[in-house]
Amino acid sequence: MQDQDDARRRRLRRALPPSNCVREQIFYLRRLPHNSVPAPSYYPRLFSALDCIVKESFDEEYRKVAIILGLVESLAELLVLELTVFDFPTRNEHRSLRKLIANALTNLTYGHAASKRRLCFYSGFIPTVVRILNEARNLAQLSYAIQGYAAKGVPFLVVAIVC
Numbered sequence: 001m002q003d004q005d006d007a008r009r010r011r012l013r014r015a016l017p018p019s020n021c022v023r024e025q026i027f028y029l030r031r032l033p034h035n036s037v038p039a040p041s042y043y044p045r046l047f048s049a050l051d052c053i054v055k056e057s058f059d060e061e062y063r064k065v066a067i068i069l070g071l072v073e074s075l076a077e078l079l080v081l082e083l084t085v086f087d088f089p090t091r092n093e094h095r096s097l098r099k100l101i102a103n104a105l106t107n108l109t110y111g112h113a114a115s116k117r118r119l120c121f122y123s124g125f126i127p128t129v130v131r132i133l134n135e136a137r138n139l140a141q142l143s144y145a146i147q148g149y150a151a152k153g154v155p156f157l158v159v160a161i162v163c
Contacts, residue, residue, distance in 0.1 A: 007061075014056060015065045021049035022074045029081040036085060043093045050100035057107035072108050072115045075101050076122040083128050088135050098132070 025046050032038070053071065056062045066072070079101045086094050109115040119125060 008065075011061055011065045015062060015069055015071070018049035018052045018056075019066065019069045019071050019074065021045055022053075022071065022078055025049075026074060026077055026081060029078070029085050032085050034085060035087060038086075043097070046097055047093075047100070050097065050104060053104045054100055054107060057104055057110075060111075063108050063110065063112065066108050067112060067115055072105065072119055073122060075105050075108070076119055076125045079105075080122075080124040080128045083131060084124075 025042065028039075028042070053066070053075075057066065079098065082094065082098060082101070088094075105119065109119060
């Protein structure tokens with residue numbers, strides 16, 4: 001029993017810092033006006049947190065803790081705010097951040113239908129994904145490949161974000 005509690009504490013300690021960072025950046029983005037230039041610390045802090053989330057999200061136990069912490073919903077809000085505040089800037093950093101968010105969402109919702117359902121019903125998420133799809137330059141090249149994902153729900157949306 002003690003070993004299980006220790007393992008849970010370790011997983012929680014691994015998941016909390018990146019989860020808190022995502023939430024801090026959400027609060028930061030909520031205050032930024034449309035088409036603002038983010039603070040210099042915005043990109044490195046968020047890249048670091050998202051990279052950690054993506055790497056850890058292959059572990060099923062980490063996914064459980066992340067879901068309990070509400071990380072799926074936080075990442076959905078982050079994606080919506082990213083697009084709302086920055087639109088489609090020419091900087092590659094935003095595209096890279098959005099790819100990391102998409103990868104994290106794909107991994108965190110793997111095998112968890114309730115999380116996929118919540119993600120699809122998250123306010124503004126689907127319209128945000130549709131806007132990203134409409135702006136995707138490489139979409140025509142991948143349209144056939146993406147058709148195979150269409151019946152799979154969230155993974156289809158995430159693949160489309162990456163394109």
